Amino acid sequence: MKHLEAVDNKHTYYMVKFLYACTTEEFRRTADLSERKVKQNQQQAEADLQSYVNEVIENLDSLPSEWKVTYEANKEADYLTIAQSLIAHCHPVK
Numbered sequence: 407m408k409h410l411e412a413v414d415n416k417h418t419y420y421m422v423k424f425l426y427a428c429t430t431e432e433f434r435r436t437a438d439l440s441e442r443k444v445k446q447n448q449q450q451a452e453a454d455l456q457s458y459v460n461e462v463i464e465n466l467d468s469l470p471s472e473w474k475v476t477y478e479a480n481k482e483a484d485y486l487t488i489a490q491s492l493i494a495h496c497h498p499v500k
Contacts, residue, residue, distance in 0.1 A: 415470055416498035418462060425455040426489040456485045462492070472496050 427433055428451035466474045476495045480488050 415496075418469060418473075419493070419496055419498045421458060422455075422462065422489050423493050425451065425458050426486070426493060429455055429486065452486075455489055459485045459489055459492075470496070 429448065433451075462469070462473070463477060466477060473492065473496050476491050477488065480491045483491070
């Protein structure tokens with residue numbers, strides 16, 4: 407996403423939503439894996455979400471204004487809280 411001139415609002419929203427969902431307990435329960443593998447997957451999901459949120463932050467100027475407003479209101483929070491806020495307040499334009 408870093409080098410795109412135009413950031414797709416829908417794609418960004420659904421990627422944040424998907425990556426956040428991968429970090430939830432409900433998602434972890436769907437995996438029929440060993441405890442070690444579940445923990446490893448959780449760590450990877452959290453790293454992926456954090457990386458993507460950082461890229462979203464770097465590209466706020468290319469997204470609709472509510473993305474920047476939402477980020478500014480939550481910028482002191484952790485990346486999970488920022489992702490939750492983006493999901494709640496930055497629905498894509500239909």
